[in-house]
Amino acid sequence: MKTIMLLMLGMSLGSIPAVSAADMPYHGNGHIMGTADQLEWGPVGSMGEGAEIAVIEGDMTEEAPFTIRLRLEDGYEIRPHVHPAYERVTVLEGTLHFAHGESYDTAATQPLPVGGFAIMSPGDPMFGYAEGETVIQLHGEGPWGIEYLDAADDPRQ
Template sequence: MNRLTIITTASALALGLSTALAGDNHYEPGSGGHLFVMGDELEWGPVSSMGEGAEIAVIEGDLGKEEPFTFRLRLEDGYEIKPHVHPAYERGTILQGTLHFAHGEEFDRDQTKALPEGSTFIMAPGAPMYGYAEGEVIFQLHGEGPWGIEYLNEEHDPRQ
């Protein structure tokens, strides 16, 4: 296994990437069925790859597999996303709050772009990025797995 595969697999496992829906809602990608989820039905849990102040709710998919996924991240006010990369495209939409986001290897608040509610972003695989939350931020990500996160500086990785 190459380094990226190991990191991706470890990241997927660390995120707890089973479908996280309340009640009997269960969706199998490719099943031809429909999925309807109310916001208050989402089950939020910790994100070990992001540490305290971040929560995840997986809507569909197993982020460790080659299949479509959709999940939401909730960040507390002031939460900093340290410089990192992903193995696949990151496609996101800001649902609440303002996410300040930037491309680069060094965290610099002055270089971020404010993405208010309703904004969307697409970041290429392997492109270093970082950001921070203004107010409580909820954003939704979707794409094709496997998914993972690799921090540019090991000391920023809460899994260490």
């Protein structure tokens, strides 16, 4: 039994197959495994400077599951906004200060350190900010979008 367990442990700690850019984002075609350093980061048009996105799975414009990571610079503010579907967030690095509400108020936020999570219902207003460089993983069902409560907060304007 110990030999089998060691063999299994050795297999899980061995080299992880490389994920090529062609394999990501994942669209349900077999298995995919990777490491954080293999993610390709780019700008987030709906969030503006100081935020980057890496799409792990799916197409956020389609009615299908998606998984993304957002990397936020220290002090990055997420202004009050809503989404059309459930938002499920897990903090992977840094601290996300997050709250429910229509007005940006740092005192109303709850710190979510590494391992912290939040689930927000469709149409529920939310806001927050990053303490230290913060990476969050967000997953849900598309089609996805963001609507800022104050149009002046929307970098697409």
